Every structure is written in structure tokens, then in C-alpha cells.
Amino acid sequence: PALSRLHAFEWVGLTDLLEPSVCLLHYQANGSLPASCDCRAAAPLAMPRFNHGVERRDHEALPAHLQAALDEHTAVDAQLFAAGLRLLLGRLRRVEEATGASLLACVDWTKLHRATYYIPGLWEGPGALSSGSV
Secondary structure (H helix, E strand, O other), rough: OHHHHHHHHOOOOHHHHHHHHHHHHHHHHHHOOOHOOOOOOOOOOOOOOOOOOOOOOHHOOOOOHHHHHHHOOOHHHHHHHHHHHHHHHHHOOOOOOHHHHOOOHHHOOHHHHHHHHHOOOOOOOOOOHHHOOO
């Protein structure tokens, strides 16, 4: 049920891809794209980041048994994130095609992979992002 609801949302955005998500929202709401959303712009969109005083920790620093326990408890979350990411990337590709703007070139693919490599099926296998499915 959660996956079907996700696909029914008019807009999907992810904090991992904050700037492209905001650009997609603007395009969907206004039918236009600010020049700063184009990666080729002299001053591409850069949103402020807040950590609310919480230090970000590297999940790889956790013991393997704790990583496995977290993965087990967040398996559904990981599936929803992967589906949301695919949906967002597909919608960004359509905006690129409709406007001629470059949106996906702004994505730091190395950083995204480093943050999400552990999600089953996201980067390997049928429909994986690395297979050019976007």
C-alpha cells in the first residue's frame, strides 16, 4: 500500500537531492524553471543545510551486527526511499526533456551512492540506477 501511495503523490522530493527536488516542485507548481535550477547556470541553486546541532555519524563506524539490526528494522523504509528516488529521478528527467535544462548533472552521484549503496537493488541488479535506468 505504501508504494502505491507514493506513486500517487503529485510531488516527491528527497533531502538527499534537495535542490533538484525544490526545482521539480517549482516546475510542477508554476510550469517554469528558475534559471538557477539549471546546472549550467552561473550560480546554481544552493539550499542551506541545517543539522540542528546533531553531529552526523558514519554508519560504517557501527559494528556489523548493529548495522544488520538497523537494516532489518528499516527494510520497508529503504524500499520506499529507493522507489521515491527512482520516481524523483524519472520526473527530473522529464523536466529536462521538457525544458532543455540540465538538472541531473548537478547530482553528486558519488555522494548519493556512498549514502545509499546498502539499499538492496538500488545500484545492482535489474532496474538498478547504475544500469542507466534513469
